Amino acid sequence: MEIYEADTIEKYNRYFGFETRHPLVGIVHFDDTVEQPTHCMHFGFYSLFIKKTTGCKINYGKTSYDFDDETVVSFAPGQTVGVHRLEDGPAPEAVGLLFHPDFLLRTPLAQKIKQYTFFSYASNEALHLSTEERLILQDYMDKIARELQHPIDKFSKSLIISNIEVMLNYCMRFYERQFVTREELNHNAIGKFEQLIDEYLDGGRGATDGIPTVKYFADKICLSSNYFGDLVKQETGKTAQEYIQLKMINFAKNSLLNPALSTKQIAELLGFQHSQHFIRFFKKQTGNTPREYRLQLN
Numbered sequence: 001m002e003i004y005e006a007d008t009i010e011k012y013n014r015y016f017g018f019e020t021r022h023p024l025v026g027i028v029h030f031d032d033t034v035e036q037p038t039h040c041m042h043f044g045f046y047s048l049f050i051k052k053t054t055g056c057k058i059n060y061g062k063t064s065y066d067f068d069d070e071t072v073v074s075f076a077p078g079q080t081v082g083v084h085r086l087e088d089g090p091a092p093e094a095v096g097l098l099f100h101p102d103f104l105l106r107t108p109l110a111q112k113i114k115q116y117t118f119f120s121y122a123s124n125e126a127l128h129l130s131t132e133e134r135l136i137l138q139d140y141m142d143k144i145a146r147e148l149q150h151p152i153d154k155f156s157k158s159l160i161i162s163n164i165e166v167m168l169n170y171c172m173r174f175y176e177r178q179f180v181t182r183e184e185l186n187h188n189a190i191g192k193f194e195q196l197i198d199e200y201l202d203g204g205r206g207a208t209d210g211i212p213t214v215k216y217f218a219d220k221i222c223l224s225s226n227y228f229g230d231l232v233k234q235e236t237g238k239t240a241q242e243y244i245q246l247k248m249i250n251f252a253k254n255s256l257l258n259p260a261l262s263t264k265q266i267a268e269l270l271g272f273q274h275s276q277h278f279i280r281f282f283k284k285q286t287g288n289t290p291r292e293y294r295l296q297l298n
Helices: 009-016 108-115 131-149 156-181 183-202 214-220 225-236 240-256 263-270 275-286 290-297
Strands: 003-006 025-030 039-043 046-051 056-060 063-066 071-075 080-085 094-099
Touching (some): 009 025, 046 131, 131 156, 183 214, 183 225, 214 240, 225 240, 240 275
Parallel strands (some): 003 039
Antiparallel strands (some): 046 094, 056 063, 056 080
């Protein structure tokens, strides 16, 4: 399927026949009056969609997701998304917020936008809303839409930015609620994460595959790196990277109990190409070099 380059909001609007009221921000409404063909699109801006009905399937990366009622999906600049109409399904109904990175320039939100990690979640990690939550997000979209109908003045940008930021903060709150309400699934994911780390370290995978990464384990659990990282943080209080490093240190400490293993061999088992890098890592985490730690044990 040919990829449509929607690097600007004007190009996106032109594809679907929407009016462009502002070149850097917009609110769009999808219903049965809008032609919505199956398509693949490369985004050059941030977008967040509240889906009101089923009717399409989204492909993001290698993951396919049936887009349910009352859900939110979001995309960041540089992402490519395929949307497939369901055969004999109803016309998808959704409202979307679009804003270009240039719209955030010289605003506090430009510095904070990367904190909203859900823009990099895969579509199978969509936010599922209660009716009350959907109405809250819809209210802020309506406020932005009304502001876009108003003639542009010196207050326009700050009012739109403030509404976008509040809306994104609500999404963060609702995602945290989703983590909590899916506690059993989250515990299963964390348990699988622990098992995979242990298998990686105990099996000596580091010697062939290098230092274990967050992406490696997220892929194994079929989650995006950002969603996985936020889940681990919610469940353990540590970032996924911190959790991996803690496991690596525990493995290193246990290995140092074995006098037959040299520091160089332990470094290789963990995936370090140079033992000096392992020594610096170990000292940073424990306050001692591997040699000093061994001397303390003796």
